[in-house]
Amino acid sequence: MNWRKWSLLLTIVFAMSMFLAACGGGDDADTDTDGEANDTEEASGDEELADEQELSVNIKTEPPSLHPGTSTDTTSSAVLDQVFEGLTRVNQDNEVEEGMAESWDISDDELTYTFHLREDATWSNGDPVTASDFEYAWKWVLDPENADTDYAYQLYPIKGAEDAKEDDGSLDDVGITAEDDHTLVVELEQPTEYFLELTAFYTYYPLNEDVVSENKDWATDAGDDYVTNGPFQLVSWDHKDNIVIEKNEDYWDADTVKLETITMHMIDDENTALQMYENDDIDWIGDPTDSVPLAAIPTMKDADELEISDRAGVYYYSFNTEEEPFDNENIRKAFAYSLDRTSIVENITQGEQKPATALVPPSIFEENEEGYFEDNDVDTAKEYLEKGLDELGIDELPTIKLSYNTDEGHAAIAQAAQDIWKKELEVEVELNNEEWNVFLDSLGEGDYQVGRMGWIADFNDAINFLEIFETVGGNNYTNWEDEEFQKLIKESRSELDTDKRREILRDAEEIFMDHMPIAPVYFYTNLYAFKDNVKNITVSPIGNIQYKWGYITEE
């Protein structure tokens, strides 16, 4: 081989590429300065709609599934909520409003819901949306033949649903009947106060039976078979790269929808996303699909750029009530009372989270802003410790193991807990971090003493938090259960009166807090920032984002 020629060629090509880079760079710099020029031409701030109704957001990762029946996560829901619509839709004020259903009747025993569907609702391929599309979609999820339907249990309030999915019950016995094209009758297992909220949830979205039954891979790519009925429709889906959705002109409420195009980028790295946001490449960062980098929070807060809203979720330390010394209630209380939540929230998480001394977040039970006990109540904690040690018949606590899944944030919080427990309770705390799957495995097997956990509600109701601890197993890693607590949860399910039901659930929470199988740490918040010209888009307490009502103003 002739190396002389080779190296000459390499040098030239390399020099060429540098040259090209320099040229291209010039163009880019130009467009950038243009953008800034536009920014400076600020209008007086009146709400004039911009000509270009284009929004660019970050959904962080590839949505695991854009099939409403098989998806289970916020990223997928951030797309699905725009392109599909259920019987109802939860609006910007977190109230249920009409979606595909124009109206509904509820029987006196609250067991039968009759939905009247809009006559003018159509699918994106022109077919009318009928009651049987709903019946088909829901029964598809409940069909044991269809795996990947992890969220089938969201449909379990419907009569016979659990039976059909898990115990060989017949799908024909499930309480879903399409009486005619526009009437859907749903019978419930028991009164469910939040059922209308559930019908806005993606597992309850309809599917176009004709298209879906023909092509089982209809939801893996954008295209003719991805038929939807929401305010937007899917235009393109470049896997792991971006998703583009466009306004659906045939949507029944198309007049309300202002945004024409929404590009959803998948940028995994928070810092990259932040730089793109500051560079005006994207209009929104942070919750619900992404997060603001921890290091940027203080500066953004100072610049008044950051929006903070309540999120229905709680971060807590779960005690393994079968392991010494946490089989003792007073010891558990000592640990829970002594935590300094205010300092954790102010110095570590920094996202205006609320110190939690209760289980149910204040977006559901307002009283829980105060909670059941005082934060960092060291004196009471010491009393409990004393009592607990007496009951156990020991002089001092053995070394405690605090487990969490590997993550900077969890580690920092665990260190703060370690510090305060060591100082106030004079106990050695060993920190133990494990990879996520390994961690879940250890917790599930009860191979832990204190473990980090979190819970974010699927719908804004207290039962979502309380029923986790109804029985041992599932998401209840504490090995704690209590008959009285179970009785109250059961009672709440048949109580029709809203206020009384709330009372019952409050009582249940009180029992729970009295046994303290977990030490709540803080209630989550949504943290996000968006460009000044983006209007009327909010993040709901359960982490839903809706672009239906959003618009862009002239700057």
Added chain:
Amino acid sequence: MFKYILKRVGFIFISLFFIVTITFFLMQAAPGGPFTSERKVPPKIEEQLNEAYGLDEPLIIQYKDYLVNIVKWDFGPSFKQKGQSVNDIINRSFKYSLILGFEAIFLALSVGVFLGVLAALYHNKFGDYAAMIFAVLGISVPSFILAAVLQYTFAFKLGLFPIAKFDSFMHSILPAVALATTPLAFIARLMRASMLEVLNSDYIKTAKAKGLSSRVTIYRHGIRNAILPVVSYLGPLVTAILTGSFIIEKIFAIPGLGNEFVESITNRDYTVIMGTTVFFSILLLFSILIVDIIYGLIDPRIKITGSKGDQ
């Protein structure tokens, strides 16, 4: 020559078999499974999931099925990215990794060799020191720091390049530079050392004494001999760049295969783990084979046929 390659390909298949087997059982031994999640799925539904994906079968049956499918080049469906097959995932993401990797290798090779030769020719002079300081920096600064610095200065502050994504040639420059720097520095040092050795050898002196121009001496006799260690480094380099781009892909939001490779392990997405591992192993084994063949072509002293030189 042909016999030699045949023999090597045979060894590749044996290595592959061991890689597949070890990965399969290690993966199964790791705690947690693809359907473990913070929100526990009702046990009945989990059973249905296991059944649908064949995870309820005894391990040995799963292993056998898996081997058969690999031979058919069918890696099965992804557990986490519902409805997508592992073949789809590899096909769509490998092209990004390939373009990025190719650019990075090109950069590393051209600049690395150039710097190394430069340093050797100006031994113990300014050029040498400058090139070697650059090389030491390149080796010691981790690529993710370099990536962040490049992104911040050239894309964000100066606005010369897009910050992230992979839509055009412009988008690929910063990640390629970030990815190339470490191997580039390594190649430069390698090249310098071997070039110095070559320059002091007798045949270079002979060439000079013969009155050949210094350019001919350096290019035809010097570099050609000195490049050999760099060529043998190429095999592992190709694979390291293609697999090791995870961090770079994350920082620059590139939907490449390095990302899938690492994430599949966190997700316990069994089929994707196996698919990407097999794919990368094949890549590694074949690039080593190709390097060995090239080696023989460049250096007549290496006799790959075992009987007579091949030139």
